[in-house]
Amino acid sequence: MKIDRRRGVTVGGLWYEGTGPVLDSYRGRLSSRRGRHAGKWAINRDPRDCHEVYFEDPERPGLRHVLSWNGLPPGDDVPAFSDARVHEVLRAAARSGLKPHDDGKLPSVWLKLMAARTPVRA
Numbered sequence: 537m538k539i540d541r542r543r544g545v546t547v548g549g550l551w552y553e554g555t556g557p558v559l560d561s562y563r564g565r566l567s568s569r570r571g572r573h574a575g576k577w578a579i580n581r582d583p584r585d586c587h588e589v590y591f592e593d594p595e596r597p598g599l600r601h602v603l604s605w606n607g608l609p610p611g612d613d614v615p616a617f618s619d620a621r622v623h624e625v626l627r628a629a630a631r632s633g634l635k636p637h638d639d640g641k642l643p644s645v646w647l648k649l650m651a652a653r654t655p656v657r658a
Contacts, residue, residue, distance in 0.1 A: 539563045539577065544603060547579055548619055549626050552589050552603035559591070568594065583619040
């Protein structure tokens, strides 16, 4: 898996990017890892919280950089979401014919899907 020059890394159907030049020297390259994970970058995550993943820097073992989800809206008031919720939203979007062109559009898809499922009383 190469690190995309523009979007960063993809994990579980979402794109993640670090702030600053965290991934710059690795973009467009395969990891030098060998064995079962040959060519893959070491990225850790918590399946209960998809806001961020952790990129293990191959040049400084033990150092992990936080990569934030590209679709996060500005501000700190973002509801928690897990792998299960991400998969549900991506499947529902596909079934509904919604095709977000980037992760920044996913929150609005999410809201449309939730609004369709949740009746509001006046």
